[in-house]
Every structure is written in C-alpha cells, then in structure tokens.
Amino acid sequence: MFRADKGLAFILQYENVAWYEEGKVRILDRRIYPLETKYVECKTHIEVSKALADMVTQSGGPYIAVNMGMVLAVYEAKNLPKDEYIEFIKKAAHTLCYSRPTTVANMIKAVERCYRTALEAAENRENAVQVVFKAAIDEANKKYQRYEKVAKYLYEKVPKEGTIMTQCFGETVIGMLMRLCKENDNNVKVICAETRPYFQGARLTASVIRDMGIDVTVITDNMPGYVMKLKNVDLFTSAADAITMDGHVVNKIGTFQMALAAHYWGIPYFTTGIPNKEHQDISSVKIEERDGEFVTQAMGVKTTMEGVKGFYPSFDITPPKLISGIVTDKGIYSPYNLNKYYE
Amino acid sequence: MFRADKGLAFILQYENVAWYEEGKVRILDRRIYPLETKYVECKTHIEVSKALADMVTQSGGPYIAVNMGMVLAVYEAKNLPKDEYIEFIKKAAHTLCYSRPTTVANMIKAVERCYRTALEAAENRENAVQVVFKAAIDEANKKYQRYEKVAKYLYEKVPKEGTIMTQCFGETVIGMLMRLCKENDNNVKVICAETRPYFQGARLTASVIRDMGIDVTVITDNMPGYVMKLKNVDLFTSAADAITMDGHVVNKIGTFQMALAAHYWGIPYFTTGIPNKEHQDISSVKIEERDGEFVTQAMGVKTTMEGVKGFYPSFDITPPKLISGIVTDKGIYSPYNLNKYYE
Numbered sequence: 001m002f003r004a005d006k007g008l009a010f011i012l013q014y015e016n017v018a019w020y021e022e023g024k025v026r027i028l029d030r031r032i033y034p035l036e037t038k039y040v041e042c043k044t045h046i047e048v049s050k051a052l053a054d055m056v057t058q059s060g061g062p063y064i065a066v067n068m069g070m071v072l073a074v075y076e077a078k079n080l081p082k083d084e085y086i087e088f089i090k091k092a093a094h095t096l097c098y099s100r101p102t103t104v105a106n107m108i109k110a111v112e113r114c115y116r117t118a119l120e121a122a123e124n125r126e127n128a129v130q131v132v133f134k135a136a137i138d139e140a141n142k143k144y145q146r147y148e149k150v151a152k153y154l155y156e157k158v159p160k161e162g163t164i165m166t167q168c169f170g171e172t173v174i175g176m177l178m179r180l181c182k183e184n185d186n187n188v189k190v191i192c193a194e195t196r197p198y199f200q201g202a203r204l205t206a207s208v209i210r211d212m213g214i215d216v217t218v219i220t221d222n223m224p225g226y227v228m229k230l231k232n233v234d235l236f237t238s239a240a241d242a243i244t245m246d247g248h249v250v251n252k253i254g255t256f257q258m259a260l261a262a263h264y265w266g267i268p269y270f271t272t273g274i275p276n277k278e279h280q281d282i283s284s285v286k287i288e289e290r291d292g293e294f295v296t297q298a299m300g301v302k303t304t305m306e307g308v309k310g311f312y313p314s315f316d317i318t319p320p321k322l323i324s325g326i327v328t329d330k331g332i333y334s335p336y337n338l339n340k341y342y343e
Numbered sequence: 344m345f346r347a348d349k350g351l352a353f354i355l356q357y358e359n360v361a362w363y364e365e366g367k368v369r370i371l372d373r374r375i376y377p378l379e380t381k382y383v384e385c386k387t388h389i390e391v392s393k394a395l396a397d398m399v400t401q402s403g404g405p406y407i408a409v410n411m412g413m414v415l416a417v418y419e420a421k422n423l424p425k426d427e428y429i430e431f432i433k434k435a436a437h438t439l440c441y442s443r444p445t446t447v448a449n450m451i452k453a454v455e456r457c458y459r460t461a462l463e464a465a466e467n468r469e470n471a472v473q474v475v476f477k478a479a480i481d482e483a484n485k486k487y488q489r490y491e492k493v494a495k496y497l498y499e500k501v502p503k504e505g506t507i508m509t510q511c512f513g514e515t516v517i518g519m520l521m522r523l524c525k526e527n528d529n530n531v532k533v534i535c536a537e538t539r540p541y542f543q544g545a546r547l548t549a550s551v552i553r554d555m556g557i558d559v560t561v562i563t564d565n566m567p568g569y570v571m572k573l574k575n576v577d578l579f580t581s582a583a584d585a586i587t588m589d590g591h592v593v594n595k596i597g598t599f600q601m602a603l604a605a606h607y608w609g610i611p612y613f614t615t616g617i618p619n620k621e622h623q624d625i626s627s628v629k630i631e632e633r634d635g636e637f638v639t640q641a642m643g644v645k646t647t648m649e650g651v652k653g654f655y656p657s658f659d660i661t662p663p664k665l666i667s668g669i670v671t672d673k674g675i676y677s678p679y680n681l682n683k684y685y686e
Contacts, residue, residue: 034648191654194638196539196563199646202639207648217652218639220539222564222597226659254565260607261600295537296545296561301642303542305377305550309560311534316569 001137004144008175009211011204014140018048018057018065020133023075025068030057030169031198034207045073045092052099058200059239060171062103063110063143067136069096070114074121074132082122089118102241102250102288102315105278113139144172149329150272151176154237155184157270157332162234163189165224165262168252169204170239173272178212190216191231193224195252197294197312221254225261236262236269237327243271244279247320247335250287253313259322268324275326275338288314344480347487351518352554354547357483361391361400361408363476366418368411373400373512374541377550388416388435395442401543402582403514405446406453406486410479412439413457417464417475425465432461445584445593445631445658448621456482487515492672493615494519497580498527500613500675505577506532508567508605511595512547513582516615521555533559534574536567538595540637540655564597568604579605579612580670586614587622590663590678593630596656602665611667618669618681631657 005013011028018027025048026039040056042048048069052062073092077085093115097107117135121128151173158164158181166174181188190209195201202218209216219227228236236258242250249255249271262269279285292310296303320335333341348356354371361370368391369382383399385391391412395405416435420428436458440450460478464471494516501507501524509517524531533552538544545561552559562570571579579601585593592598592614605612622628635653639646663678676684 035645193565194539194646196537196565199641202646202651203648206651210648210651215652217635217654218647219654220564220596220638222536222539222595222600223654223656223659225600225603226596226656227654230656231654252565253563253569257565257568257600257604260568260603264603292560295563298542298641299644299646301644302378303537303545303642304561305546305553308545308549308553309558311560311562311566311570311574313566313569313573316566 002141003137004141004148007179008172009208011208012172012175014064014137017061018068020068020071020136023072025065025072027051027056027061027065030061030200030204031055033203035203042069042072044076045069045096048072049095049099052096055198059169059204060143062099062107064136064140066096066107066111067114067139070111070118071129071133071136074118074128078125078128085125086119086122089115100288101286105242105276110139110143146329147172148176150327151180153331154270154272154327155180157235157268158186158188159234161187163191163231165191165193165228165233165236165258166201166205167193167236167238167255167258168195169200170237170272173239174205175208175212178209178214181214182212188214190214191227191233192216192218193221193254193258194218195254196221197298199299200252224258228261228267229265233267236267238271240271240273241315242279242285243273243275243326243338244282244285245275245277245338246281247323247326247338248282248285249318249323250285250315251318253316256316256318256322259318263322269322270325270327270332271323272327274328275333275341277342282317285317287317290314345484346480347484347491350522351515352551354551355515355518357407357480360404361411363411363414363479366415368408368415370394370399370404370408373404373543373547374398376546378546385412385415387419388412388439391415392438392442395439398541402512402547403486405442405450407479407483409439409450409454410457410482413454413461414472414476414479417461417471421468421471428468429462429465432458443631444629448585448619453482453486489672490515491519493670494523496674497613497615497670498523500578500611501529501531502577504530506534506574508534508536508571508576508579508601509544509548510536510579510581510598510601511538512543513580513615516582517548518551518555521552521557524557525555531557533557534570534576535559535561536564536597536601537561538597539564540641542642543595567601571604571610572608576610579610581614583614583616584658585622585628586616586618586669586681587625587628588618588620588681589624590666590681591625591628592661592666593628593658594661596659599659599661599665602661606665612665613668613670613675614666615670617671618676618684620685625660628660630660633657
C-alpha cells in the first residue's frame, strides 16, 4: 500500500497519528508528547469523538482520526440489519464531524470518502472494514500529498539559510517543508512560538523539526513580535483551522498578534491551507471557547491563586490585510481573491 | 514608624518583599508565590545580589531589596576600620546595583539615600544598622507614596465598571490602583496576561488583585491581541523597567506586541513609571538575555524534546508611537515630550 508519510517525523506517521486495528482506534496523545509517548485507545466511534473534543490530537490529526473513527463505526455496526447499519453510519459520521465546533466544515469534507464507502458497503458487509480502512489510508495519502504541494509553494519563499517563524503546529506542511529543506541542503533556522496553553509549538512543531535534524529554537508566546525583528525572521507561517472565502484566517489563538507584528516589521506572513467554500465570509465561523481552567495551569501545574478566573478562546481571526498570501496546493493566492482557487 | 504599605495585598507589604532582621535579609520568592510562600534568606549582601540576579524578586521588589542589602552590608562591615568600612560599603552598593544589567540606572537611584546614610555612619557605627534600616523604610515609603500618586493619575482614565488589561506585574501601582477602585466603589474587571516564562502576571498580578477582592481573569500570552477587542478592554497598562527620555519603554517581553495590538484596536496604552534621565535615548539600554533553558520549561516541567533550543530576551522595546501616555507621579506625559517631567 502506497504511503505518503515516508521519511517524515515520528508523529507524522499514520500509525502515530490515529490508527484502526482489530476493533479499536488508537490516537497518539499529542497533549503530552514528546514528554510521554502514549496512545488513547477508543473502542467506539463515540470515544473517538470524545478524544477529538478533548484535543487528544489536533491540527491535521483529527482528519485522519475521523476516518479511522469511521472504520471503527463500520466495525461496530457490522452485524446490524441494512437499514439500521445505514442509520448508524450516518449518525456516526455526524458525531465525529461535530466533535469540535470550529472544524465541522473541514471534518465533513475529510470524512466524505470513508462515509460514502461505508454506505456503499451496506449491502455486502463482508470486507467492509478493510474497504473503509483502505479508503481512510487513501484519504490520508491524498491529504499528505496535497500538503506536500503546499509545502513546495511555501518552500519557494524560503531564502537560502533563512529563518522561519511558526505558530502552533503546522503539521504535515511543516514536515514536508523540512524534508524539502533537507533535500535542498538549505540550512534554515526555525523559531517556534510555544503556543500556550497546550504548548503545541514547543511540544509538537519543535519536536518534529528537531526529529528531522534541523536547527530549532522555542520562544514563549510573548516574544514573537520582538524576536521576529531581532533575529531577522524571513517569513512567518502558520496553518489554519479555517480560511474563509473573504480572506480571513481562523487559527490557533496568537496567530492574529503574530501576523500583526509581522506586518508591522514588513515580514511576510503566509498561511498554508485550502480556502473553505463553506465559509463565504467570517460571519459563519463560530469561535470555540474552551474551559478557562486550562489557562490557569501549565503542564498540569497551577499558575495562580484560587479564585482567579481563566478565559480560553481557542482561536483568533486574522484579517486579510495582515496576510501576505494563502499558500495552497495550487499555488499562492491573495487573501483578497480566493475565488480564483476554485476557478 | 509610618508605613505606606498599609491595606495593600500580602506580597506588597514590606515584610513580604524584602526585610532585614538580625544580620539577615529575607526576600519573598516571587518565582513560586502564590503556590508556595517561601523566603530566600541571605546572610551577605553578595547573596542578596545573587538573589536579585536569580530573579527571586522582581518589578519593584529589587528596589526595596537593594536597600535591605545595604543594611546588611553595614551589618557585615560593622567591625571594620573606617577606611575599610567605606571601601566595603562602596563595593557593596556597586555589587547590589549591578545585579541585573537592565536596571542598573534605577538601582543606583534607589540605593542613594541608604548609601549616603551608610557612609555618614562611617565615623560612628553604634546605631549604623538601625539608622540605615530607617533610611530603607523611608525610601520604601517614598517609593510607595510616589506610586500612589501615579495610580491616582492612572485611575482617572479608568471608566466606571471598566475593563483593564495588564502585562507582567505592575506591583505597587496595581495595588494602589485596586485600592482606589475599592475606595470609589468602581467594580472594574482586570484581565492579566500570564507573562511567560515566569508567569508573573498569573502568579503575582492576578493574585494581588484577587487578594484585594477584585474580579480578575488570566489569559495566556498569545491571547491579549484578540481578547482586548473581544472583551472591550478600556485600557492596557504596564509598568516599565526603563523609560528613556526619547519615549521608548523597556519592559517585560511581550509589552511591545500588546502595545501594538492595543494601537491597532484604538485602545489606549498607559505606561506607569518615572522617565529615566540616565537614558537620553534607547541606544544606551542593554537588553538582558537570560538562560534559554528557562523557555523550554513551564512551572518546572520540560515542554519540548531534548535538543530543541530556547531563547530568552527578558525585555522588549515599545516605541513612543505605540504609547498613549507615560503616567508619572506628576501627571500624564506624552512619550514625545518627557523633558517636561523634569522642568
């Protein structure tokens, strides 16, 4: 079976993202990696959905997990009569896609092939699990290959021996970008904002880059604005949880103020991702708020006095005027003309 | 003995900042408060200097500690011949003032009275310790009363039931400001950025505010830019480690990007503090870099993979164009006309 994850860092390998095996889905717990390498084991697609809501995996992880969740749903429903099976699959797809409010549109797109395959198997369920599993891998490959294309366009903007700043976890694009740097003997330096409260930048992005043998430095989230100038950053890049057709980027909290600082210093900010047709403009995006308690701790240690509240909006919105380009699998687009992507 | 710290939060009381007693100086360890209430005990002024370099206390803390350190130096030198005593005191003052490169100018100013008093006691050392201790308290009172004046000018800019955003630990000004809010029955809300890597905002500012019975919420350092708009913040305020005469503010890393975001949204940013004549312009300020290892941990827990570097500039520089006003003990000044303060 062709695998597009060859040669990437440990946590970008499918087995270490989300993986169906013998009636279970295991998901690498990205909340604790690389301090611990542990998997959350899900025995039902409901548990997969809960793991997604609990952010066991994030960034590109949920898009593989949702399909492995579909495989599991097929396994769960294997002995149901046809009508009930169809009903079960429909419900499961809905449950999985709606695990997190902000990413629903992308999840629906990601699950499509497995969902269709699962429904097609309603008549003959003998190899349903294998067939849907194959669809899940195909879909993951498609996604990875698509992001490889994105990374190639972004790589063209990376100067020789340049310095890149990242926000949160750019996932496959970061892995592919680093692979391109290695292949081209381009000794880039990468500066990663740590990305509180979950430290995805420090734990995931920096670890992936280090894993691939590239010079990487972590800074805290109050530093990017100052450090991007001080360390002559050539470009700032992030992925996106949603790119609206009117050019707004919805991404991990902190992206906005980094983009603002980049704009102030004249450093380009490139968002990687595919514009979301489902969001014709920013008004249809719901910004998720999570439990404020997570903000008043760090790595499990309480940071303030009892009685102090926490507030935790997961994402923020960066307006098109702060974005230099949306880097897609078809090239770089102006945030002001994203319809062109679909022409 | 008059005490200007009456009615302020626990950690603003002199005994809980830095305190000389029986041949020792104890300094509240602000690096761990409020999770633990522990004091670092110094038996020599060198140990006081080391504690300052290690950031056992910070913000306004060092300016009380430096004088308590001078009391200790007088105690240490009590039996030396006059010439050696003078030499010892001079050296001690130098050691204490140069504990941290960025704050040297302010430290020299802060230690002046105790230093002079200590030298004046060279002839008659009988009550030298008590006399210099009295000078240390007088100096602390003077500082606190000065900051009470600053807080009064800042308070005039706080709308009824308004929302204030803070950065790092505004110390006495924050305490005094909160006291004024209480006295005026003004139910303000305060949002504190947590201030990585030491979490002074979460641990100190938020705790002081909570201690004084005011509504307070902590956010992580990637949130201010977005949250200040979302939560209709009325003003952003910070103290300053240095205010140069050409209107630049040197303060805890993160201040710059918060000021930039406030400017973007049209929210005023008020810096509290006294302009530093010693810095005619920003070129004379040395920005301290600290051990990068501190950035790759949080509350003592490692946040990334072995081999990932950390970078830790303690401060950043905010240019005058992003500052709405410098709030001093004599009123609010434009950052573009700070000479007026000294007229």
